[in-house]
Amino acid sequence: MTVVQERPARTVRRPPGPSRAETLSILRRMVRNRLEVMQDVATRYGDVTRLPLGPKTMYFFNHPESAKHILADNPANFHKGIGLVHARRALGDGLLTSEGDLWKKQRKTIQPVFQAKRINRQLGAVAEEADKLAARLREHAGGGVVDVRKTMTELTLGVLGRTLLDADLSAFKTIGEDFEAVQDQAMFEMMSLNSVPGWVPLPQQRRFRRAQANLDRIVDQLAADRIARPSIDGDDVVSQLIESTSKESDPAAARIRMRDELVTLLLAGHETTASTLSWAFLLVDQHPEVRRRLHEEAVEVLGTGQPLTLADMHRLTYTTQVLEEVMRLYPPVWLLPRLAVEDDEIAGYHVPAGADVLICPYTLHRHPDFWEDPERFDPERFAPGRSDRRSRYAYIPFGAGPRFCVGNSLGMMEATIVLATVMRDLRLTLVPGFPTVPEPQLTLRIREGLPMAVHSIA
Numbered sequence: 129m130t131v132v133q134e135r136p137a138r139t140v141r142r143p144p145g146p147s148r149a150e151t152l153s154i155l156r157r158m159v160r161n162r163l164e165v166m167q168d169v170a171t172r173y174g175d176v177t178r179l180p181l182g183p184k185t186m187y188f189f190n191h192p193e194s195a196k197h198i199l200a201d202n203p204a205n206f207h208k209g210i211g212l213v214h215a216r217r218a219l220g221d222g223l224l225t226s227e228g229d230l231w232k233k234q235r236k237t238i239q240p241v242f243q244a245k246r247i248n249r250q251l252g253a254v255a256e257e258a259d260k261l262a263a264r265l266r267e268h269a270g271g272g273v274v275d276v277r278k279t280m281t282e283l284t285l286g287v288l289g290r291t292l293l294d295a296d297l298s299a300f301k302t303i304g305e306d307f308e309a310v311q312d313q314a315m316f317e318m319m320s321l322n323s324v325p326g327w328v329p330l331p332q333q334r335r336f337r338r339a340q341a342n343l344d345r346i347v348d349q350l351a352a353d354r355i356a357r358p359s360i361d362g363d364d365v366v367s368q369l370i371e372s373t374s375k376e377s378d379p380a381a382a383r384i385r386m387r388d389e390l391v392t393l394l395l396a397g398h399e400t401t402a403s404t405l406s407w408a409f410l411l412v413d414q415h416p417e418v419r420r421r422l423h424e425e426a427v428e429v430l431g432t433g434q435p436l437t438l439a440d441m442h443r444l445t446y447t448t449q450v451l452e453e454v455m456r457l458y459p460p461v462w463l464l465p466r467l468a469v470e471d472d473e474i475a476g477y478h479v480p481a482g483a484d485v486l487i488c489p490y491t492l493h494r495h496p497d498f499w500e501d502p503e504r505f506d507p508e509r510f511a512p513g514r515s516d517r518r519s520r521y522a523y524i525p526f527g528a529g530p531r532f533c534v535g536n537s538l539g540m541m542e543a544t545i546v547l548a549t550v551m552r553d554l555r556l557t558l559v560p561g562f563p564t565v566p567e568p569q570l571t572l573r574i575r576e577g578l579p580m581a582v583h584s585i586a
Contacts (some may be wrong), residue, residue, distance in 0.1 A: 141237065142478050143187065145178035162568045163490055168489045174476050186484040190495065192293055192521035194475050195487050198466055200529035205472055209465035210484050217317055217326060219310065220384065222392025234389055237372045241292060241365050248438060250291040254542050255436040257287045258549040265554055268582040273559060276393050276578040282403045284398035287542050292397060293350065294364035300346050307395050309339035311569040323525045347390045365393060400460035400541045408451060408547055409460040409556050410564055410578060411505050418507060421446055423585060426552035431497040431571065435543065447548045449507040451540065455525035457505060462572040464527060489524050490572065498522040556580040
């Protein structure tokens with residue numbers, strides 16, 4: 129007689145974390161300072177934390193191997209989660225928030241616009257916009273003050289219009305403010321878990337509705353202008369979307385899709401780069417030796433007065449290192465929320481289906497096991513050869529896996545050219561006494577702007 133032994137029941141490991149009794153305190157702190165809470169949790173509980181927040185239980189993973197599993201090894205099991213799901217009321221079903229077949233369709237439509245050959249052809253346009261920016265800043269030389277965050281937003285919208293849309297966005301005067309309202313509303317939806325109906329006449333929600341109406345008009349105008357004046361190559365985003373949505377059987381659905389995808393691209397395409405450049409100018413001002421080296425490299429590479437080439441771009445090595453270190457400390461996308469579709473096991477812990485899963489580049493980029501003296505601003509971390517010993521997933525400013533940021537190449541090109549162009553001739557210094565506080569919205573921006581004085585370099 130064969131005796132069949134029963135397999136012992138599997139022990140389900142429960143990650144460490146605060147008790148439910150601490151939930152209210154954590155939620156209150158999250159409203160005031162989300163970054164501080166995430167950093168405290170990572171320090172207190174380690175690489176895996178179970179966070180019971182109100183009606184939800186979240187699993188916070190803060191290790192490169194966990195990020196690799198969630199973002200790259202098993203991405204189909206992790207859909208967009210808290211925050212981005214709640215942002216749908218603000219953004220619709222664009223590339224940031226969509227899933228499944230719709231996301232694949234959108235990615236396929238937009239991918240050709242970001243091919244390397246096409247992006248490389250935009251080098252001249254980006255350099256021209258950077259030169260125009262430097263000229264505008266020189267008008268304030270001698271100590272005049274500009275809001276760098278606002279200035280970078282205007283710049284990146286201009287570059288986006290020329291390089292991706294084949295359109296002049298300067299005619300849409302409110303677009304920057306409209307996107308601020310969209311970000312504010314998306315974060316409000318996240319923190320309130322969609323518990324406040326959209327019709328409630330809160331000042332923030334009224335501001336968002338006005339912004340939404342403005343953005344709808346802008347999208348309609350961009351599409352109408354392109355239909356009336358087709359671009360020569362037809363390879364810009366608006367042309368691609370017109371072609372793709374023309375195949376929709378329902379005109380109303382086609383218009384909604386056009387709106388959602390363009391609004392998402394307009395937001396993601398300018399806000400992340402504007403945020404990175406703002407932090408870069410602030411950090412460079414705080415580190416004179418970094419500023420000196422940036423200036424010397426910019427003079428050497430850009431000082432000839434000849435049109436910028438791809439070969440010149442590759443010579444801006446220290447400028448690139450500075451930007452990579454800026455994005456380590458202040459990643460433009462500070463949180464990557466996911467929702468587990470089915471049960472999974474991560475870092476030895478059971479994650480149930482339906483669980484909210486969080487990866488926070490802001491804390492991961494400060495993990496002491498992978499970054500020496502992690503709070504120190506040190507561009508040499510990214511010097512040739514230094515990154516070889518570091519886990520690929522310890523640094524994910526553009527995400528990872530199938531949802532790796534499609535616009536990363538254009539964003540890095542733009543930020544590199546702009547930073548070098550400005551640092552060649554000018555020095556920007558923070559207005560004394562102004563508090564620079566990180567504001568984690570959909571992107572990690574500087575709260576209340578960034579007033580800096582402009583000085584010429586003799």
